[in-house]
Amino acid sequence: MSGIVNLRVERVERVEGAGQAPASVGESPVWRAAEQALYWVDIPAQKIVRLRVDSGERAEWRLPEKVACIAFDRRGTVLAGCETGLFAFTLPDAAQASSGEPGRAAVRKLAAPVFEADDMRFNDGRCDRQGRFWAGTMVQDMAAAKPAGALYRFDEHGVLSAPVVDALITQNGLGWSPDGTTMYLSDSHPSRRLIWAFDYDIDSGQPRNRRVFADLHHYAGRPDGAAVDADGCYWICANDAGLLLRFTPQGKLDRQLAVPPTKPSMCAFGGRNLDTLFVTSIRPATGASEHDGHLFAVRPSVTGLPEPEFAGEL
Structure with missing residues (x-):
């Protein structure tokens, strides 16, 4: 793969083409097959x-403000969860943006929740298998x-729901089973470090029967962003x-893979x-290593699923 340098960790590579400057908070990697390109954010x-x-x-x-999670519609318009709400972004001037000078996105605000506290923003988000966009909020x-x-x-x-799940501290880990029913x-x-599973009604977009899927107090780390592979297994950073x-659909840990950054994020x-698992990471304010804040590529010998696009028109 062009622009990637092998590391000593087998099957894990740093994507040098992502840039030499580390991200402060790299998040929300999204593979867009129509462009054969990976998108991600630095919040x-x-x-x-x-x-x-x-x-x-x-x-x-x-x-114009912090952006935490993104998805695309069929035309390539970005749907993003930001600080003050959900926005549609059109990303023009690709030639300028490729030249080292950041381009400017055309912005349109779509919806905003009533935040329950000061200093909040959206965090993790993605589309379900039917193309509805889901995103959660957190106190920064x-x-x-x-x-x-x-x-x-x-x-x-274009309708934003009332809170579907509330009382979250740091919402994360959204994902759906291959058939969309979990x-x-x-x-x-x-203080939480929990992953939940829900039965999911694909017609109404309503989750029910919330239960603990994995309690990371029994494992190392905190559950951040996630992906589901073609076998229905759930990968969590x-x-x-x-x-x-990697947890099986029954909630059993069956694989553990070390990556160079201390804080893999999604x-x-x-x-x-x-067949490549791209991993973003966060660079801690103190004690950062040379790998923290960079993008990595893992070849886990399994394949993923196409990232769903937003079903509406932005």
């Missing part, structure tokens, strides 16, 4: 970044440990532990055959 830098993996061409766009000061976060559904008609959600706050953990399957 505090207010940036969306794109890498065409085969050519190594990199582009970035500056946004994690040390406050306020359970003011909630999970919302934004449907194809939804996964986590709370990555150190174990933040603070430098690990990827993973997503990509590549032409969806």
Whole structure:
């Protein structure tokens, strides 16, 4: 793969084409098959970044506020969860953005929840198998440990739901089983460290029967962003532990893979055959290693599923 340098850790590679400067909070990797490109965000830098993996061409766009999670509609418009709400972003001027000068995205606000506390933003989000966009909120000061976060559904008609799941501290880990009938959600706050599974009604978009899927108090790290593979297994980034953990649909840990950054933040399957697991990471304020904040590629000998697009028109 062009632009990737092998590391001493077998089967894990740092994606040098992603750029030499580390992200403060790299998050929300999304593989867009139509472009054969990986997109991701740097939350505090207010940036969306794109890498065409085969050519190594990199582009970035500056946004007017922090952006935490993204998805695409069929036309390539970005649906994003940010600080003050959900936005549609059109990413023009790719040539300028590829030249090292960040492009400017055209912005349109779509919806906003009533935040339960001050200093909140959206966090983890993605589309379900039917193309509804789901995203959760959190208080930005994690040390406050306020359970003011909630999970919302934004449907194809442009309607933002009331809170579907509430009392979350640090919402994370959204994912769906291959048939869409199981939804996964986590709370990555150190005091929670739980992953839940729900029965999911694919017609109504309503999750029910919430139960603990995995309690990471029994494992290393905190549950951050996730991906589901074609076998229905759930991959979670174990933040603070430098690990990827794979749980079977029955909630059994069956694989553990070390990655160079201490704080892997989210993973997503990509590549032409969806056989590469891309991993973003966070760079801690103190004690950072040379790998923290960079993008990595893992070849776990399993394949992923295409990332669903938003079913509505943005």
